Amino acid sequence: MSHILIVEDEPRLSQLVADYLHHAHFQTKQTDSAKAAMAMAHEQSFQAIILDLMLPDGDGMEVCKTIRQHSNVPIIMVTARVDEVDRLLGLELGADDYICKPFSPRELVARVKAVLRRANPESPEQEHSLQLDEERYEAILKQPQGQQRIGLTAIEFALLSTLSRQPGRIWSRDQLMDEIYNDHRVVSDRTIDSHIRKLRRKLSDGDEQSHDWIGSVYGVGYRLETP
Secondary structure (H helix, E strand, O other), rough: OOOEEEOOOHHHHHHHHHHHHHOOOOOEEEEEOHOOOOHHHHOOOOOEEEEEEOOEEEEEHHHHHHOOOOOOOOEEEEOOOOOOOHHHHHOOOOOEEEEOOOOOOHHHHHHHHHHHHHHHOOOHHHOOEEEEEEOOEHHHEEEEOEEEEOOHHEEEEEEEEHHOOOOOOOOOOOHHHHHHHHOOOOOHHHHHHHHHHHHHHHOOOOOOOHHHHEEOOOOEEEOOOOO
């Protein structure tokens, strides 16, 4: 079981992230201190670190830089800073990913899984694949435990088909509506959110360890997350 270190000085957010990670079968440890984070990363073995940049006793970038002197543990930086200079600096210091507040805890869990897959390419979690059967309006999931066919509505199939055309590309709600509603009917952009929620439930089938196929980018849109 993977152990994740959460370095966050907002108690409610730290606990929320921990709860979501526990639900996804990760173990966690939490601290709100830069000094403690550096000591814990040096003395203990973690599979990933979620690192806030603004800490009461130090800067998360310095924490990242210090950890990188002795460890290649995947680091996901979390911050309210949004300008490109901070982003590039954070990644140059050795961070593996970067997510801005506010964020979806589900999205953060997906990011954790992604950095773990990259760090451990031989992991069985790599054995996930997704195919579409246009004749049956079904998604075919291939997983380590076997193959599963999932029936989709016409709208769900069109939505998943659009996302799968360019895995990793971020599609805005407006773009998705233009793609799946050919008759240009007037619908709320929140309709897309509703279809995405239903699609996610079908693809996960209640299994919290399954691959998160659809990622969300706060304030931007959705993308297909490939294993």
